[in-house]
Amino acid sequence: MHPDAHCELDHGSAFQLLVATVLSAQTTDVAVNKVTPGLFARYPDAASLAAAEPIDVQPLIDRIGMFRQKAKNVVGLARILVAKHGGEVPQTLAELVELPGVGRKTANVVLGVMWKKPEGVVVDTHVQRLSQRLGWTKKTDPEDIEQALCALFPREDWDPLSHTLIFHGRRVCFARKPECDNCAVKEACPSAGDKAEKIGRKPSRGPRPAAKKSSTKVTKKKSATPKVRSRRP
Ligand code: SF4
CATH class of the missing domain: 1.10.1670.10 (Helix-hairpin-Helix base-excision DNA repair enzymes (C-terminal))
Structure with missing residues (x-):
């Protein structure tokens, strides 16, 4: 049914795929693909992003969730790529998971898509x-x-x-x-x-707890009841 199945995060290099995958945590690929063209136009590679401050990156990605933390992570990982890997994306899981915001899933996306050598199956x-x-x-x-x-x-x-x-x-x-x-x-x-x-759906969080009544209302109700009773014969 899906002979063309592929990673749906838009990217033009291993660095861009790594950044896009970090940005995709807890959000959709569609949402990430809306912010990455602007982000990669300004910061196309590790060297340019490493020279930025997270606060400069935030406005470019603020349409996705947790954008402040993600801005910090992508700048942080770009700086490590420049400092330790000559600005290139490393090709082992052990080196990738050392980068901020990068876990097994993100690492295996990059290893599988870019170099066809994943060290596990990506489980989303x-x-x-x-x-x-x-x-x-x-x-x-x-x-x-x-x-x-x-x-x-x-x-x-x-x-x-x-x-x-x-x-x-x-x-x-x-x-x-x-x-x-x-x-x-x-x-x-x-x-x-x-x-x-x-089968296989995330467990429901259950019904929301009923909203607590405000203390003002409770006080009024308590004080009203004895008054009514006291008037009965
Ligand atoms: S539950 Fe099984 S049969 Fe139904 S759509 Fe999924 S894979 Fe196909």
Whole structure:
């Protein structure tokens, strides 16, 4: 269904992909793709971003969540790239996760997309949900799911596997109302049909606690009750 599955973060170099992936934490690729053209026009490489201050970067990315922390992270990582790696993006997971804002997931996006040598499977919310629906794991923790997928698939499939699952999750196997009738793997999928929606979704946070009544109202109610009772015969 998705022979063209690929990373949907726009970038023109390993440095730009690294920055875009750091910016994509807790937000969508679409939102990141709206801010990176302006950001990369001003700071196209590690050397230019390393010379900036986070406060200069903030207005360019303030349409995405946690932009202050992300501005600090991308300037910080650019400075380390210049100081320790000659301005280039390192090609090992151990070196990548030393950079601010970069965890296993971000590191493996860069290693897989740029150099086709990921050291694990990228497990985002779509990969997490689809791995459970397809019956590949019952685990819910991303690192446990990553281990299960690494054991099931050969290394050369790790990068296309995550892009394919992410494409499928965005276009067919939605968190709510997955389109099982239009899915090419419905015959093989153990979750196909009505039960699919209940599998692999993040647990509900539950109903919001009722708002506390203001102390003024409580005081009024308490003081009103005895007065009414005292008038009864
Ligand atoms: S059959 Fe349904 S639950 Fe299974 S992968 Fe396809 S859309 Fe997802």
